[in-house]
Amino acid sequence: MTDDPAAGLEPSERQAVDPEGRPSVSDDPEGRLWETVVGLEVHCELATATKLFCGCPNAFGDSPNTNVCAVCLGLPGSLPVLNRQAVELAMSVGLALRCEVRPSVFHRKNYFYPDMPKDYQVSQYDQPINVGGHLDLPDGTRVGVTRAHMEEDTGKTTHVGESGRIHGADYSLVDYNRAGVPLVEIVSEPDIRSADQAKAYVNELRAILVAIGASDARMEEGSLRIDANVSVRPEGSPTFGTRAEIKNLNSVRSVGRAVDYEVKRQIGLLEAGEKVVQETRHWNEDAGRTSSMRSKEEANDYRYFPEPDLVPLVPSEEWRDAVEARLPALPADRRRTLAAAAGVSPVDQAVVAVVALDLDDLVVRAVVGGADPRLALNRAANEVAAAHVAPGGVDVAGFTSVVQMEGDGRLTSTQAKQVLAEVLAGGGDPQNIARARGFEALEADALLGVVDQVVADHPTEWARFCEGEQKLAGFFVGKVMTATRGQADGKVVTARLRQLAGA
Secondary structure (H helix, E strand, O other): OOOOOOOOOOOOOOOOEOOOOOOOOOOOOOOOOEEEEEEEEEEEEOOOOEOOOOOOEOOOOOOOOOOOOOOOOOOOOOOOOOOHHHHHHHHHHHHHOOOEEOOEOEEEEEOOOOOOOOOEEEEEOOOOOEEEEEEEOOOOOEEEEEEEEEEEOOOEEEEEOOOOOOOOOOEEEEEOOOOOOEEEEEEEOOOEOOHHHHHHHHHHHHHHHHHOOOOOOOHHHOOEEEEEEEEEEEOOOOEOOOOEEEEEEOOHHHHHHHHHHHHHHHHHHHHOOOOOOOEEEEEEOOOOEEEEEEEOOOHHHHOOEEOOOOOOEOOOHHHHHHHHHOOOOOHHHHHHHHHHHHOOOOOOHHHHHHHHOOOHHHHHHHHHOOOOHHHHHHHHHHHHHHHOOOHHHOOHHHHHHHHHHHHOOOOOHHHHHHHHHHHHHHOOOHHHHHHHOOOOOOOHHHHHHHHHHHHHHOHHHHHHHHOOOOOHHHHHHHHHHHHOOOOOOHHHHHHHHHHHHOO
16 A cells, blocks of 8 residues: 555546646635646547457447457456457557557456456556657647557446436446447546636547547447546646546536536635545536545556456557558648648637538638638638538539639629528539529629618618717618618628728
């Protein structure tokens, strides 16, 4: 036994010095500010055909207890055989997160829950395969990745009863189909400083896992599950507060809500002069709150020891290089490429949205074809996204033509959206579509004359606009649009209104 309370804990759980903390603010009667500290443990099922140590199918939704055998049930005399594809996918995860791929050792993690029939889980303990990486969020924040280690998943326990939990359940059912499915557990450093950053981390990590083909990352199916270690500390404090671990969050929304709730709960305790207890807590999505499950286990509670039936895993340099060579461009790289083509920042919201929608190639090709970068970004992030067209199903030439027509004034914003909607729905030449709809841009002199007439027809509203009631700009633009049957350019109209008002 050791006197060190941090012994055996993941870095996201330890009390430690954090040199680059960023504060989250709360109201305190004494004027103190509290800082949120979050570390996430993300359990990612790998997209293999079979389980980690046997030939049973790795498949979601099959009838309970049909994808099982002597090995994953832990029957006497059975021996594990390591899945090569799982190792390659685990290495790809580590490399995508800029980790060092190291020789690793499998251990038996002993515990006595019914979700593992052999009463232990094969995992990696002090010698994981991936160590010391990082993940950059779209806003530029860097979150350290301590480790991304391999292990086998557990079975799924269903507690039948009103509560849905073991306490108060009428009885429990166990499905061992998931037991033995290959997992990578990705453990972050405690670098996350808000619920929004926690959600951004999960979204970025999901995008990476899907991009490299390591997992389908379907949280609704349990392919991606998240534990959040949450604590608070006074702003400027060099040490972390006592943390609680919130288990098995299964949606990005739940991650954000659980972190927000737990931060407020802990601050409330501290401000009342009470202590935060180190424990594992359950998140109730319907009630929007956490509740105590059990005291947090320490590493020595699991009695780790090396798995005697598996040799150390030592990937060769050639194998590692081959896996790295197959990695595709990652979301952060794609954001930089798109931003460079569009002449904007990689953290631009439209850039982030377009890459998340897998529409960056469309925009880059449109910009190369002469489309206005900002218009191309906005039309892709809004109109193309709303049309729910597969990224590869968009006519690049048609999209480019519509954006060009809007950019040079041949179509107003409203007209461009209508033409683009028709192009996305059924194809066709944008110029012919615009001509058939009667979309012809008004001559500048004619449009200015319409604006002047609308102003003259509404003297009361115009006086209020000139006195500073800027929201009336929409009123006048709407009147001009009606008078021109939607052919007016809203930007030109707004500029004319400001000119007349002397703004």
